[in-house]
Amino acid sequence: MGGQSQTKTKFTKEEEAQAEIDVWKYVFGFTDMAIVKCAIELGIADVLETQDEPVTLEDLSSLLGCHTSPLHRIMRFLTNRGIFKEDVTTEEGGHICYTQTPMSRLLRRGGDKSLGAFILLESSPPMLAPWHELSSRVMIKGSSAFEGAHGEDVWTYAANNPTHSKLINDAMSSHARISVPVIIEHCPEVFEGVNSLVDVGGGDGTTLQMLVKAFPWIHGINFDLPHVISTTTNYEGLENVGGDMFVSIPKADAIYIMWVLHDWGDDECIRILKNCRESIPKDTGKVIMAEAVIDLEEEKCKQLANVSLMLDMVMLAHTTNGKERTTKEWASILNAAGFSSYTFKRIQAVQSLIIAYP
Numbered sequence: 001m002g003g004q005s006q007t008k009t010k011f012t013k014e015e016e017a018q019a020e021i022d023v024w025k026y027v028f029g030f031t032d033m034a035i036v037k038c039a040i041e042l043g044i045a046d047v048l049e050t051q052d053e054p055v056t057l058e059d060l061s062s063l064l065g066c067h068t069s070p071l072h073r074i075m076r077f078l079t080n081r082g083i084f085k086e087d088v089t090t091e092e093g094g095h096i097c098y099t100q101t102p103m104s105r106l107l108r109r110g111g112d113k114s115l116g117a118f119i120l121l122e123s124s125p126p127m128l129a130p131w132h133e134l135s136s137r138v139m140i141k142g143s144s145a146f147e148g149a150h151g152e153d154v155w156t157y158a159a160n161n162p163t164h165s166k167l168i169n170d171a172m173s174s175h176a177r178i179s180v181p182v183i184i185e186h187c188p189e190v191f192e193g194v195n196s197l198v199d200v201g202g203g204d205g206t207t208l209q210m211l212v213k214a215f216p217w218i219h220g221i222n223f224d225l226p227h228v229i230s231t232t233t234n235y236e237g238l239e240n241v242g243g244d245m246f247v248s249i250p251k252a253d254a255i256y257i258m259w260v261l262h263d264w265g266d267d268e269c270i271r272i273l274k275n276c277r278e279s280i281p282k283d284t285g286k287v288i289m290a291e292a293v294i295d296l297e298e299e300k301c302k303q304l305a306n307v308s309l310m311l312d313m314v315m316l317a318h319t320t321n322g323k324e325r326t327t328k329e330w331a332s333i334l335n336a337a338g339f340s341s342y343t344f345k346r347i348q349a350v351q352s353l354i355i356a357y358p
Contacts, residue, residue, distance in 0.1 A: 035077050036107060037123040040116045042066065044075075044084070045100065045108045054087050054097035072096070083107070112177050121171035122314070126150065126157065126164055130317045137316070144320040154318050159227050169228065172259070173206040179258075179349045180207050183290065184214045186347050190288055190355060191215045196252040198223050200245050200276065201260035204232050211256070212237040221250050245272050249279040258290035259351065262311070265321025266333055273337035277358045289354040292324045293344065307350050330354060 011019075039045065047063050048055060057075065061068040075098060079086040083103050088094040108114040121127060126149075133148035146154050158165040183190075191197070191211065198221040199208045208220035212235070219237060222229070226242035234240070241250055246268075249255065255276045261269045276287045292308045308324050315322035325333070327344060334342050334356050345353040 031077075032081070033119070033123050035074060036083070037119060038074060039078060039083070040107055040109060040119060042074075043109060044078075045104045045116075046110060048084070048098060048100050048104070049108060049111070054089075054099045056089070056095045056097045058095070060098060078104075115174055115178065117167075117170040117174040121167045124164070124167055126161075127318065134317050142320070145317045146319070153320060155225075159225070162231075165227065166231070169203045169231070172203045176203075176207040176210070176258070179290065179351060180210045182347050182349045183353065184210065187345055187353055188214075190345075190353065191218065191254075193284070194218055194254045196221065196254075198250050198252040198255045198279070200224075200249060200255055200257040200272075202256075203228060205235055205238055205240065207256070207258060208238050209235050221252060223250055245275060247275075249275045251279045253281065254285060255280060255287045256290075257287065261289060261333075262291055262315055262324055263319050263322040265323075266329075266336075268321065269333050270336045273333065273339070273356070277338055277356075280358060282358050285358050287339075287356045289356065290349075290351040291330070291354060292350055293330065293352045293354075294324050294326045304350055311350070 042064055044060070044064065047060065055063070057068060057072055060066075060075075061071050064071065075084060075086070075096075078084050079098070083101060085099045085101050087097050087099065089097055105111070106113065106115050107119070109116045129149035130145035133145040136148055137143045137145040144153060146157070150157050152160070158168055191214075194215070195217060196219045197208070197211065199205075199211075200223050202208055202222040202224055205220075205222040208222050212218050212220045216237065220239070222232065222238055222240045223243060223245070224232075225244070229240045229242035232240045243250070245260075257272075257276065261272065264272065273287065277285075280286065292304075292311055294305070294308045294312070312324040315324060330344075331342070334354075337356075339356040339358060342354060342356040345355065347353060
């Protein structure tokens with residue numbers, strides 16, 4: 001431009017050859033999610049979990065009620081990805097058999113530590129459809145890919161579709177069963193002196209149940225939208241309260257809020273956090289936030305940085321203004337909400353803990 005000559009970037013033959021290999025993971029990238037979803041729906045990991053010895057293809061096929069040939073192809077793909085482990089029996093003629101791996105145990109439909117429900121949510125048709133609308137959202141300010149696909153935002157859609165609402169609750173519960181124990185183990189001091197705790201957006205109460213069990217002096221208040229609370233069950237030391245966090249939040253010594261703020265824009269987060277600050281004691285209260293923090297250069301965050309960036313794209317596809325934030329962006333929101341101080345705690349999880357004081 002401006003009369004200056006344009007120099008075309010030159011690449012080596014090796015770089016171009018590698019690019020031609022690498023691009024295929026984007027051509028067929030959807031297959032990883034699709035095959036893992038298939039494995040979860042079939043219950044492969046759940047069946048292997050019940051077996052004391054490696055399971056042959058024939059026995060696995062029988063236990064699952066599947067045809068052997070397509071199941072073999074599914075298992076070949078998954079063992080190639082390191083999700084299951086393949087062995088060959090030592091008997092004459094050797095038979096292929098399969099065992100669990102740490103990864104496959106995370107793909108069970110049940111169990112304390114599994115993300116199977118989360119994968120079923122993200123791979124469901126309602127959650128996949130917005131990705132086809134993403135380019136339109138990028139071009140039109142203030143548009144929503146989810147609304148473009150469904151005609152309403154994700155929260156209204158969930159309220160109007162109980163089956164999808166359950167998918168969301170099950171997914172959040174599965175995530176909580178993995179992340180909350182890490183918080184309990186590495187940051188127990190955060191809950192010292194807290195006699196009452198509100199979990200904002202607590203879903204079915206899974207998070208509070210674990211916190212109350214670990215810290216039995218806490219009285220837990222599970223707070224979420226009325227249609228969510230209507231499906232929850234009672235748990236000792238915990239009460240369920242329906243309401244709207246944009247209007248008011250039940251009062252308590254402290255507030256816990258996990259993976260909620262990233263669903264909203266800055267102005268909305270400030271409004272929520274102001275309501276949180278008004279509901280806790282000014283001298284001893286605190287708000288405990290569990291959220292992803294994008295800091296790509298910090299050594300402790302590098303392993304999970306890619307997850308944070310993917311989450312940011314999920315927010316782009318599924319919410320109107322939601323996003324993952326850097327420490328600087330979180331600080332800006334907390335300052336605007338009127339908090340006097342705050343600290344960041346890194347833990348071995350996708351989220352960090354952000355503790356804010358009024």
